Amino acid sequence: MQKIKDYRALYGALALTIVGVFLSFNSLVHVNGDAFDTSILSQRWYWEILLNVQILCFAFMWFSHHNRIAYASGKWRARAVVNFMVSMMAVGLPVIMLVLGAYYDWYRNPPSQETTKLIVRVAVYIWLVSNFAVPTVQAIIFHKAKKPSRILSHLGITRHLVAVLMIVLLVCNDYLPVNLGYASAAFLCCFHGALAYVEKAFRPPPHDRPVQVMV
Numbered sequence: 308m309q310k311i312k313d314y315r316a317l318y319g320a321l322a323l324t325i326v327g328v329f330l331s332f333n334s335l336v337h338v339n340g341d342a343f344d345t346s347i348l349s350q351r352w353y354w355e356i357l358l359n360v361q362i363l364c365f366a367f368m369w370f371s372h373h374n375r376i377a378y379a380s381g382k383w384r385a386r387a388v389v390n391f392m393v394s395m396m397a398v399g400l401p402v403i404m405l406v407l408g409a410y411y412d413w414y415r416n417p418p419s420q421e422t423t424k425l426i427v428r429v430a431v432y433i434w435l436v437s438n439f440a441v442p443t444v445q446a447i448i449f450h451k452a453k454k455p456s457r458i459l460s461h462l463g464i465t466r467h468l469v470a471v472l473m474i475v476l477l478v479c480n481d482y483l484p485v486n487l488g489y490a491s492a493a494f495l496c497c498f499h500g501a502l503a504y505v506e507k508a509f510r511p512p513p514h515d516r517p518v519q520v521m522v
Contacts, residue, residue, distance in 0.1 A: 310509075311508045311509060312508065312509060312510060312511045313507055313508050313509075313510070313511060314508065315370060315371050315373075315374060316371055316504045316505070316507035316508040317371075317504065317505065317508050318367040318368070318370050318371040319367065319368055319371035319372070319394060319501070319504035319507075320501040320502070320504035320505050320508070321367055321501075322363075322364035322365075322367035322368045322371070322398045323364075323394075323397060323398060323497040323498070323500045323501040323504070324497060324498060324501045325360060325363075325364055326361075326364055326397070326398050326400060326401060326497055327493055327494035327495075327496065327497025327498055327501070328494060329357055329360070329401050330400060330401060330404075330493035330494065330496075330497065331490055331491055331492070331493040331494035333348060333401075333404065333493070334423070334427055334489055334490050334492065334493050335485065335486075335490035336348055337417065337418065337420070337423040338420055338423050338424060338427070338486040338489045338490060339420075339485050339486055339490070340417055340420060341420075342485070345417045348408075348414065349414040349415075354405070357401055358402075361398070361399070361401055361402055364398040365395065365398060365399070367398075368391075368394050368395055368398050369395075371394075371504065372387065372390065372391040372394065375387045375390070375391075376388055376391060393437075397497070397500060420486075423489070424486075424489055427477075427489045427492050427493070428477065430492075430493070430496070431473060431477065431492050431496060434496045434499070434500075435470055435473075435474075435496075435499075438470075438499060438500065438503075460506070462502055462505055462506045462509075463506065465502060466499055466502045466503065466506075469495055469498055469499045469502065470499055472495065473491075473492055473495040473496065473499070476488035476491055476492070476495075477489065477492060
């Protein structure tokens, strides 16, 4: 059994999983507006909980990426910074949705179910394309070929299965209760990303070294 070699990566996985739960709850309420009271999403207590958890997730993601940036140089540092910025945007989605909701006045006039479903579909497509396209582009730019053992690893296969499950649930949503396909899409997207961090946890990052304290 493989041992965890990079515990910092697990903080990134935890942050994405937590964010996925909140995003899926938001989707569940919006796509089932006729069965749920959408006003819960505008309650102060809900946003106080969410924003505090959001700060925690930002801290987790910073801790997960800090050493990868600090001990990298040249093009590898640029790559690490890009990965960090994308990850921070991913865990910041609840705040982004808060700003968009306030701008479009969704908290007083919730969007229609069809509009919400369209937003979820577009978000899922963008997430899937970015998660498969970005690593491919990085591999080409940095000439980093993937090892067969990594591609065929259990976690790698699980990530692909999660993506397939996400698409199947969206396609079959009309046959599922409480719009389960759309309600679970956000969580599955974040879980898909979290598995990438779990993969990193089982291999030592190439530019991660013990922090030396200056006396």
